[in-house]
Amino acid sequence: MAIKDIVDPPVVLDQMPDPVALLDKTIAAPEISEQLNIFPIEWKVNTPRLLDIYEASRDPGWSPNTLPWDTFDASTLTQDQRYAIAYWWSLLSVFDASGPAVFARAMIHAYEKKEEDAIRKCFFSVTRDEMNHEEVCGRAIKACTPNGPLDYEPTTTLGRLARNNVQWLYYNGARYWDGFKNAVEEYPIPILFSSFLFGEVASSTLFASMQETTTIPVFKEAFKHIARDEGRHLSICLAVLKNILPTLSEDEKMMITKQIRAGFIFLSGVLYEPPAEFWKLPDTFIPAQRMLEEEARSAGFGVLSHEQRKKNWRVAVLRMKQTLDPYGIKFPALPEIGIDGETVDFEVGKIIPIF
Ligand SMILES: [Fe+2]
Numbered sequence: 001m002a003i004k005d006i007v008d009p010p011v012v013l014d015q016m017p018d019p020v021a022l023l024d025k026t027i028a029a030p031e032i033s034e035q036l037n038i039f040p041i042e043w044k045v046n047t048p049r050l051l052d053i054y055e056a057s058r059d060p061g062w063s064p065n066t067l068p069w070d071t072f073d074a075s076t077l078t079q080d081q082r083y084a085i086a087y088w089w090s091l092l093s094v095f096d097a098s099g100p101a102v103f104a105r106a107m108i109h110a111y112e113k114k115e116e117d118a119i120r121k122c123f124f125s126v127t128r129d130e131m132n133h134e135e136v137c138g139r140a141i142k143a144c145t146p147n148g149p150l151d152y153e154p155t156t157t158l159g160r161l162a163r164n165n166v167q168w169l170y171y172n173g174a175r176y177w178d179g180f181k182n183a184v185e186e187y188p189i190p191i192l193f194s195s196f197l198f199g200e201v202a203s204s205t206l207f208a209s210m211q212e213t214t215t216i217p218v219f220k221e222a223f224k225h226i227a228r229d230e231g232r233h234l235s236i237c238l239a240v241l242k243n244i245l246p247t248l249s250e251d252e253k254m255m256i257t258k259q260i261r262a263g264f265i266f267l268s269g270v271l272y273e274p275p276a277e278f279w280k281l282p283d284t285f286i287p288a289q290r291m292l293e294e295e296a297r298s299a300g301f302g303v304l305s306h307e308q309r310k311k312n313w314r315v316a317v318l319r320m321k322q323t324l325d326p327y328g329i330k331f332p333a334l335p336e337i338g339i340d341g342e343t344v345d346f347e348v349g350k351i352i353p354i355f
C-alpha cells in the first residue's frame with residue numbers, strides 16, 4: 001500500500017478542542033441513581049475491622065507448592081499406612097474441596113446483595129485460601145497414592161476398604177452443592193454468616209488439633225498454615241455478625257437454631273462421626289474408618305481418637321454457643337455430644353456451613 005492510499009481517520013481536528021464549547025454540546029448521560037447490575041461503582045467500607053482482616057490476608061505467608069514435600073518419603077511407610085493417610089485427606093477433601101466453589105458463589109452473592117467492599121474482598125480472600133486447602137488435599141493424596149483418590153488399584157484389604165469408604169463419602173458429600181446454591185439465594189445474610197461461622201469454628205478446631213498431634217513435618221506445617229487461615233475466616237464471620245446479630249427478628253433467630261443443627265450433622269462427618277440423618281453409609285463404614293485411622297496414627301499422622309474427637313467437637317460447639325447466647329439465639333439439642341437444647345427438625349436440602 002502506498003502512503004497516498006492511507007485513508008484519514010473519521011475525525012480530524014485541526015486545533016485543540018475548547019473544553020467549554022465541548023461541555024455545551026454534551027448530551028445528558030443516563031441517570032445512575034443506583035447500581036445497575038452486580039458490578040460495583042463504589043468501594044465503601046462500613047466495617048473497618050473487615051478491611052484490616054483483608055489486609056492481613058493479602059499475603060497468607062505460605063503456599064501449597066512451597067511446603068516441604070521433599071521431606072516426605074512415602075516409601076518409608078507401609079502400603080497400608082499410605083492408604084490410611086491418603087484416606088484421611090480424601091475424607092477432608094469431601095469438605096475442603098467444596099470450599100473454592102462455595103465461597104466463590106458466596107462472593108458473587110455478596111456482589112448481588114451490594115454488600116460493602118470489605119465483605120466482597122473478604123470472600124475473595126476466603127475463596128483463595130480454600131483453593132490452597134483443596135490443593136493440599138490433592139497433593140497429600142497423590143504423595144501417598146499416585147493417581148488417588150480413585151484412579152489407582154489398591155493392593156491390600158485395608159486399601160480396598162479405604163476405596164469403598166471414599167466412594168461412599170464422595171457420594172454423600174455431592175448432595176451438599178444443590179442445597180447450598182438454593183440456600184444462598186434464600187437466606188438473609190445473618191443466617192448465612194452464622195452458618196459460615198459454624199464451619200470456621202469447626203475447621204479451625206480441627207486443624208489446630210491435627211497440627212498438634214501430627215509428627216510428619218510436611219503435614220504438621222500444612223496444618224499450621226491452614227489453621228491460621230481458618231482462624232482468619234472465623235474473625236471475618238465474627239466481625240460481620242457483631243453488626244447484625246443484635247438486629248435479628250425472632251424468625252431469623254429460629255432459622256439460625258435450625259441451621260446449627262444442620263451444620264452439626266454435616267460437619268460431624270469430619271469432626272466426629274457421620275450421623276445417619278444426612279450421611280447414608282453402609283455398616284462397614286465406621287469399622288473400616290477406625291482401622292484406617294489407627295493405621296494412620298501408627299505412621300505419625302495425628303488423627304484424634306474417637307473420644308478426643310468427641311471432646312474436641314464439643315469444645316468447638318460450645319464456643320459457637322457462647323458467641324450466640326448473648327443475642328438470645330436458642331441452641332439446638334445435640335445429644336450426640338451431650339448438649340441439651342431445642343429440638344429442631346433437620347432439612348436435608350438446606351445445609352450451608354462449610355469450611
Ligand atoms: Fe479450608
Ligand SMILES: [Fe+2]
Nearest residue numbers: 200230233355
Ligand atoms: Fe475456612
